[in-house]
Amino acid sequence: VTRARPYHHGDLRQAVLAAAITAITESGPAAISLRDLARRAGVSHAAPAYHFGDKAGVLTAVAAQGYQLLADALAAAQQRTGDFYEVGVAYVRFAVDHRAHFEVMFRPELYHAHDESVEAAQARAAEALYSGVSSLLGGRAGPDVQLSGVAAWSIVHGFATLWLNKALPLTLGEDPEAAARAIAGYLFRFP
């Protein structure tokens, strides 16, 4: 028996979040509307507001989830390899694999940046990023470990951003991870 759509969705919050990821991947974070997310999730237009309040509420959840995923990815790379260079590569891989999350995370004007769920996940990600920094450049990170961490963050963040915007020369090829390894090598492994 094909049953009609039940009155209660079951997990509308997750469904709206998933719809948001899809919509952002298609058209960018600025283009989403609550009514469109409702349509995608197959519920009435007013339903999403019940769970998220407004558009910024949805994007806040996306950002929080994104920082969690990023923290997981960075920590896993550090644990798996013990090499900070691989943490940088993981950062680029995250940006390419989770483009929608990545684009939201770094546009704090779109969401409630001071929401505690966001700030907690952000802190986890920062921890994962900085924890391996002292090994950067084989211990030659210089007197200011934080500064060298920002340098590492800058180069992988810049590369990821330029890659996603299709701003880089075509000759770099089609594999972002390989290109990222070559680029990051200039900072991380200079002989």
Next chain:
Amino acid sequence: VTRARPYHHGDLRQAVLAAAITAITESGPAAISLRDLARRAGVSHAAPAYHFGDKAGVLTAVAAQGYQLLADALAAAQQRTGDFYEVGVAYVRFAVDHRAHFEVMFRPELYHAHDESVEAAQARAAEALYSGVSSLLGGRAGPDVQLSGVAAWSIVHGFATLWLNKALPLTLGEDPEAAARAIAGYLFRFP
């Protein structure tokens, strides 16, 4: 005698462009509307479309102007100092000083990225960026000069982006140029 607003504006195209820069600085490129730009320029709501066609037309002009300004700034830094390191610093300075242009330029989905005025200015900027690359790392740029150029571009672009998004630690201080010098030193001047 205070004269009434004349029927012909004189240079409405420039006025709309200036209004766009102001509006983008306030609320980001996604938030602008043709009607709002008309209001800011003090003309009727349909006037901007006469000059630009649609919103993407306005942002195309902003992007083209931005790439021209960037090319000028990079070329001037190269000429003035002969030091590619200073070209990188000039890149960050441009991003901070022309935030609205910078934000539009690297969101090609918002404008007609293949417009010839954009592509010409883009080529000029790329030329200015790459022309000094071979001196990167004091000639130790390695076999692939283009790759080292992308590395340099990545680190300054990433730093500028993170700075503008207020993503960096507060301990970096309030002077983006000084911080950029310290960061870029890791790539450009490593002992």
Next chain:
DNA sequence: TGTACATCAGTGAACGCGCGTTCACTGATGTAC
């Protein structure tokens, strides 16, 4: 220098659209006894 005419630049009323928000409601689920 004057006049006729074409073109250019901007106007303002009108339209239909998708949006966020409100609100009384309804159907389903959970809890107390």
Next chain:
DNA sequence: TGTACATCAGTGAACGCGCGTTCACTGATGTAC
């Protein structure tokens, strides 16, 4: 196990708003002769 009631999750009609776009128009400027 059954019943009453409270709470939760989602509905759908209605509203007002700002938007882009169209279009007949008008005022100003440029050009031909």
